[in-house]
Amino acid sequence: MKPCVFLDRDDTLIRNNTLPPPANPHPAWKPGDLSDPSRVELLPGALDACRLLRGAGFALVIITNQGCVARGSATIADVEAVNTRVGELLDDDAGGPLIDRFYYCPYHPQGNVPEYTREHELRKPAPGMLLAAKRDLDLDMDLSWLIGDAPRDCESGVNAGLDADRCLLIGEAGAFADVLAAARHVVERSA
Numbered sequence: 155m156k157p158c159v160f161l162d163r164d165d166t167l168i169r170n171n172t173l174p175p176p177a178n179p180h181p182a183w184k185p186g187d188l189s190d191p192s193r194v195e196l197l198p199g200a201l202d203a204c205r206l207l208r209g210a211g212f213a214l215v216i217i218t219n220q221g222c223v224a225r226g227s228a229t230i231a232d233v234e235a236v237n238t239r240v241g242e243l244l245d246d247d248a249g250g251p252l253i254d255r256f257y258y259c260p261y262h263p264q265g266n267v268p269e270y271t272r273e274h275e276l277r278k279p280a281p282g283m284l285l286a287a288k289r290d291l292d293l294d295m296d297l298s299w300l301i302g303d304a305p306r307d308c309e310s311g312v313n314a315g316l317d318a319d320r321c322l323l324i325g326e327a328g329a330f331a332d333v334l335a336a337a338r339h340v341v342e343r344s345a
């Protein structure tokens with residue numbers, strides 16, 4: 155078993171809510187919807203945070219709600235292309251990938267695409283994505299952490315059995331300015 159740091163994607167690792175609208179937005183486009191991998195932009199500290207955590211022996215798993223699929227402004231292929239780009243940008247010193255696995259939830263209860271319009275156990279704050287990663291990667295949840303910018307990120311961690319003190323909220327509402335500050339805390343507490 156291996157300890158893990160679960161990472162939210164949007165506005166934790168990459169710029170999201172403050173991205174300007176795309177050139178020809180889908181009618182269902184909302185701020186935060188990201189369907190174009192060329193628009194992926196790491197936030198300051200994201201790469202250093204992932205390298206620090208990997209160096210400390212953690213598996214790194216991204217867990218991201220992508221309700222844009224249910225609303226129709228992005229496809230599964232779009233989400234996977236954006237994830238691929240995030241994975242390319244988050245590399246170790248030798249050019250190898252730092253992210254062990256991506257999980258995303260395409261479902262949303264208020265969607266336009268019937269196939270994906272429903273509440274779902276994968277959708278944060280539900281713990282489905284974390285529990286899938288635990289099973290797939292044989293993770294030690296007692297030693298694992300979560301970093302995100304929204305309260306529902308932290309709730310998904312608690313719902314998956316993580317200690318609440320190990321679910322770190324970043325940004326204006328959080329105890330840590332950014333993902334790198336949170337990562338430093340994780341490494342200090344895990345030494």
Ligand SMILES: [Mg+2]
Binds near residue numbers: 162302
């Ligand atoms: Mg977020």
